[in-house]
Amino acid sequence: MGHRLADTSSPARLAAPDEGIGRDELALATRNHGLPLEALRYDVTPPGLHYVLTHYDIPYVPDDTAWRLSVTGRVQRPLHLDLADLKGFPQVTTRVTLECAGNGRALLTPRPVSQPWLVEAVGTAEWTGVPLRLLLAAAGVDADAVDVVFTGADHGVERGVEQDYQRSLPIDVATGTEPEVLVAHAMNGAPLPPQHGRPLRLIVPGWYGMAHVKWLREVAVTDAPFTGFQQSVAYRLRQESGEEGEPVTRIVPRALLVPPGFPDFMSRARVVRPGTVPLEGRAWSGRAPVTRVDVSTDAGRTWREAELEPDDGRPWAWRRWHFGWTAAEGEYELSARATDAEGHTQPLQQPWNRGGFANNLVQRVPVLCLAKEG
Numbered sequence: 001m002g003h004r005l006a007d008t009s010s011p012a013r014l015a016a017p018d019e020g021i022g023r024d025e026l027a028l029a030t031r032n033h034g035l036p037l038e039a040l041r042y043d044v045t046p047p048g049l050h051y052v053l054t055h056y057d058i059p060y061v062p063d064d065t066a067w068r069l070s071v072t073g074r075v076q077r078p079l080h081l082d083l084a085d086l087k088g089f090p091q092v093t094t095r096v097t098l099e100c101a102g103n104g105r106a107l108l109t110p111r112p113v114s115q116p117w118l119v120e121a122v123g124t125a126e127w128t129g130v131p132l133r134l135l136l137a138a139a140g141v142d143a144d145a146v147d148v149v150f151t152g153a154d155h156g157v158e159r160g161v162e163q164d165y166q167r168s169l170p171i172d173v174a175t176g177t178e179p180e181v182l183v184a185h186a187m188n189g190a191p192l193p194p195q196h197g198r199p200l201r202l203i204v205p206g207w208y209g210m211a212h213v214k215w216l217r218e219v220a221v222t223d224a225p226f227t228g229f230q231q232s233v234a235y236r237l238r239q240e241s242g243e244e245g246e247p248v249t250r251i252v253p254r255a256l257l258v259p260p261g262f263p264d265f266m267s268r269a270r271v272v273r274p275g276t277v278p279l280e281g282r283a284w285s286g287r288a289p290v291t292r293v294d295v296s297t298d299a300g301r302t303w304r305e306a307e308l309e310p311d312d313g314r315p316w317a318w319r320r321w322h323f324g325w326t327a328a329e330g331e332y333e334l335s336a337r338a339t340d341a342e343g344h345t346q347p348l349q350q351p352w353n354r355g356g357f358a359n360n361l362v363q364r365v366p367v368l369c370l371a372k373e374g
């Protein structure tokens with residue numbers, strides 16, 4: 001008697017000024033791992049090194065599971081497709097950099113209490129599947145369609161609201177070609193790993209991670225805007241808790257460095273030797289192609305342009321950049337700053353919001369340059 005689901009959830013909150021990461025955040029951080037930053041070297045992230053974020057439990061989907069994807073709602077011919085049916089449609093493979101909207105959250109002051117990402121919630125994979133627009137065309141979308149709602153097989157509670165994980169896209173995005181949304185069954189040429197959505201997930205190139213619904217079981221076309229939890233409560237940019245807020249959509253630009261030299265185990269501080277230190281990293285934006293990366297080796301006082309690898313015709317994937325640095329003994333703080341073709345660039349002051357979304361403040365990498373001792 002008197003028990004309520006809401007009692008298992010705590011409300012969204014900000015950490016107190018000196019409050020460290022709590023057990024609740026640690027529990028999330030051990031489930032949801034980031035990209036080890038040295039893996040920024042790979043064009044395509046090897047499986048297992050790609051970041052993972054799952055709100056609830058990873059559904060158990062053994063190989064012999066008879067999975068069905070339904071395409072329903074405001075359509076003329078509802079579809080119920082198994083994996084073989086899906087593979088009968090034209091297949092597309094797209095290289096996509098995925099980033100969690102909460103990347104950078106734990107670096108904010110005050111810190112929104114949630115999955116405590118530093119900067120490593122990113123990865124790049126080759127996703128293979130059917131363009132969503134072909135499935136919707138096969139089903140015949142009604143003229144009054146507004147949104148397309150995607151439902152995953154995972155179920156949980158969040159701030160007292162019991163739910164299946166659900167997100168929507170406006171109909172024009174769902175049926176568009178730039179980006180072309182995929183219903184993907186393969187990652188880097190192999191069936192999706194359990195943690196990345198086996199057997200099916202949505203891929204929305206250029207959009208933050210929350211849009212890429214994993215364990216996808218239903219695509220429903222609606223004639224009214226979708227107002228589910230993950231759409232209208234979560235993933236909104238708000239300064240105050242009561243605000244409606246702007247929805248989080250496409251990825252803002254970010255550059256990261258491959259950590260130079262070698263690390264200290266606990267502090268992760270980097271040590272390099274005097275002389276030529278080649279710096280390299282990746283840069284991406286879901287808004288427009290990255291056109292410029294600038295590097296600072298003096299804590300942001302001066303900036304010089306890095307060499308960006310030429311456009312390889314993969315607009316939704318990160319690009320490699322490199323920069324020649326000659327280091328003398330001393331302490332440094334390195335940064336890289338990406339700018340895209342629409343002029344979006346990374347802020348030098350934290351872009352704070354209550355949910356801790358889209359924090360693309362430039363990265364700071366402390367480095368000690370020291371000759372070999374002994």
Ligand SMILES: Nc1nc2c(c(=O)[nH]1)N[C@H]1C(S)=C(S)[C@@H](COP(=O)(O)O)O[C@H]1N2
Pocket residue numbers: 050051052053054055056098099100101151152153154165195196197208209210211212213214215
């Ligand atoms: N069904 C379902 N889809 C989901 C999620 C989830 O919890 N459930 N998490 C989303 C979030 S917030 C992110 S950042 C990405 C992470 O994708 P990845 O784990 O494959 O990197 O999946 C998205 N899709």
Ligand SMILES: [Mo]
Pocket residue numbers: 053099100101102209210
């Ligand atoms: Mo996310």
